[in-house]
Amino acid sequence: MNDWHNDPDRAGIENIIRILKKPLHLDETFELRVMSAVHAEALAKIDADHSAEIDERWWTKRYTLRFTALGGFAAAASIAAVIALSAIGINRSSQPQSAVNPQSSMAVNPEATVVTHFILVHNNARQVYLVGDFNGWSRSQTPLKRAANKSAWTISIPLSEGKHEYAFIVADENGEHWIADPLTQPVQDEFGTESSIVRVDATSS
Amino acid sequence: MGPLADRPDASIVAQVLTGNTDAYGILVNRYRDTYTRFAARMLGSLEDADDALQLAFVRAFRNLAQCRDPDRFGSWLYQIVVNECRTLGARRTKREKRLVRDESKVDSAATPDTSADAALRDEIQYALNRLDPQQREAFLLRHVEGLGYEEMSEITGVGISALKMRVKRATERLRGFLEGALT
Numbered sequence: 001m002n003d004w005h006n007d008p009d010r011a012g013i014e015n016i017i018r019i020l021k022k023p024l025h026l027d028e029t030f031e032l033r034v035m036s037a038v039h040a041e042a043l044a045k046i047d048a049d050h051s052a053e054i055d056e057r058w059w060t061k062r063y064t065l066r067f068t069a070l071g072g073f074a075a076a077a078s079i080a081a082v083i084a085l086s087a088i089g090i091n092r093s094s095q096p097q098s099a100v101n102p103q104s105s106m107a108v109n110p111e112a113t114v115v116t117h118f119i120l121v122h123n124n125a126r127q128v129y130l131v132g133d134f135n136g137w138s139r140s141q142t143p144l145k146r147a148a149n150k151s152a153w154t155i156s157i158p159l160s161e162g163k164h165e166y167a168f169i170v171a172d173e174n175g176e177h178w179i180a181d182p183l184t185q186p187v188q189d190e191f192g193t194e195s196s197i198v199r200v201d202a203t204s205s
Numbered sequence: 206m207g208p209l210a211d212r213p214d215a216s217i218v219a220q221v222l223t224g225n226t227d228a229y230g231i232l233v234n235r236y237r238d239t240y241t242r243f244a245a246r247m248l249g250s251l252e253d254a255d256d257a258l259q260l261a262f263v264r265a266f267r268n269l270a271q272c273r274d275p276d277r278f279g280s281w282l283y284q285i286v287v288n289e290c291r292t293l294g295a296r297r298t299k300r301e302k303r304l305v306r307d308e309s310k311v312d313s314a315a316t317p318d319t320s321a322d323a324a325l326r327d328e329i330q331y332a333l334n335r336l337d338p339q340q341r342e343a344f345l346l347r348h349v350e351g352l353g354y355e356e357m358s359e360i361t362g363v364g365i366s367a368l369k370m371r372v373k374r375a376t377e378r379l380r381g382f383l384e385g386a387l388t
Contacts, residue, residue: 013376016383019326020333022348024242026255031237032264035230041267074247133310136264137288139362140271140281175364190295 014110036093071074113158120144120181124172128153131178132166132195139169167195210234215275218378222386236279239350240286245259246345247290248260253297257289264289283360287342294338325386336375343368344375 070173120128130142134157144153165187170177180186181196209217210231220228237258244254265272265282272281333341342361346352347368354365361368 012383013380015325016329016379017348019329020246020345021242022326023238024245024251024254025238026241026251030255030258031230031233034233035227037259037263038229038266039226041263114275132388133292136260136285137291138264139274171265174236175358176362177254177364178362191291193339205385 039119113160114200114202115156116159116170116198116200117154117156118144118166119147120168120170121151122170122172123151125153125170126173127171128169129169130155130157130166131169132164134159134164134166144168159198161200161202164198164200165189165195166198167193207255213276214278218269218272218275221266229266229353232282233317234277236282240283241373243345243350244286244290246330246333247338247342248294248297249330253293255298257286257293261286261289280356281295284362287346290342291338328383328386329379334381335382336378339363340371340375341384343371344379348370348376 102132118130122128128144129139130144131137131139132142135141142155142157146152147154166181168179168181170179178193180194184196184198186194188196207219209228214232214235217228217231221232240258240261241251241254244257245251248254248257259283265285272278273280308339333345336344343357343363346357346360347354351359357363357368358365363371
């Protein structure tokens with residue numbers, strides 16, 4: 001049953017929906033184009049296996065976290081900080097961005113990548129995810145790990161140089177909540193949703 | 206077991222993950238049209254829908270191993286499609302700050318305008334384009350794609366009560382925009 005079954009004006013809105021439900025089709029080359037890009041991705045994955053050694057390097061690299069004082073925020077529900085840690089060169093030239101869309105958010109091919117550490121302190125979270133332009137705002141792609149103190153959630157990921165927009169999705173007993181980084185000045189996107197900005201600069205690390 | 210094309214999503218996902226890249230084409234074919242309608246209505250053009258779906262399918266392939274419930278691949282893919290539409294929609298808004306009526310011609314690009322509904326269809330797409338993107342997204346998922354609120358919440362990451370409010374407001378605003386056209 002729809003949301004306006006008792007609505008005297010339902011005929012009008014049902015007419016809108018009837019028209020919007022008409023199927024639409026992309027051109028016949030769509031599947032071919034997608035599969036070309038997919039095959040290029042599959043080849044790139046093989047190349048990526050060879051770069052595992054590089055990936056391991058940034059996880060094991062020694063670094064020092066620079067936290068802002070947390071004491072003043074003890075009563076706050078959550079506290080977060082994002083800290084750029086170290087710059088390393090990761091050659092990602094094997095990624096086939098041009099096969100997809102060179103102007104897309106995926107078309108990043110940096111010479112240098114900065115390992116960026118994200119931390120969110122949230123007392124009631126059951127799971128925290130990092131979403132941003134760097135992972136296509138994918139909820140499932142970048143889950144944070146709970147730290148030993150049980151309230152801090154962290155993750156370190158390599159980010160390309162430049163400005164990145166991000167936010168956290170916190171899952172707690174009341175469901176999932178989108179939150180901007182509490183320690184940044186939030187920005188509002190075209191959807192009215194608040195998110196945060198991190199500027200990554202390899203030369204200053 | 207029957208042809209691969211007839212098998213459920215989980216079986217095809219397993220094939221892809223074991224190296225049968227071509228099998229992914231079955232999933233592309235299976236979900237392309239359904240998500241085309243959503244993306245085109247959301248973004249206001251088939252060209253942008255094409256971009257969004259290409260990005261979504263490739264991103265889904267890249268992250269296929271992270272699909273925790275392959276039986277529900279379609280729902281997982283929907284999340285990615287919605288995210289791509291958000292990203293492209295935001296980029297388009299930055300590129301073109303003004304709305305132009307030509308953008309509403311989603312259907313005419315796909316099929317000749319022979320239907321008596323053609324003029325109304327353009328009016329409706331124009332009205333959709335005027336909605337807040339969050340409201341447009343919720344309205345389309347609920348009433349055009351026929352999803353339940355729980356699934357919408359899973360796909361969008363938005364709470365059910367907020368989604369209901371967005372659908373309600375979208376409906377009210379569409380009625381207002383189309384008051385003359387629907388009588």
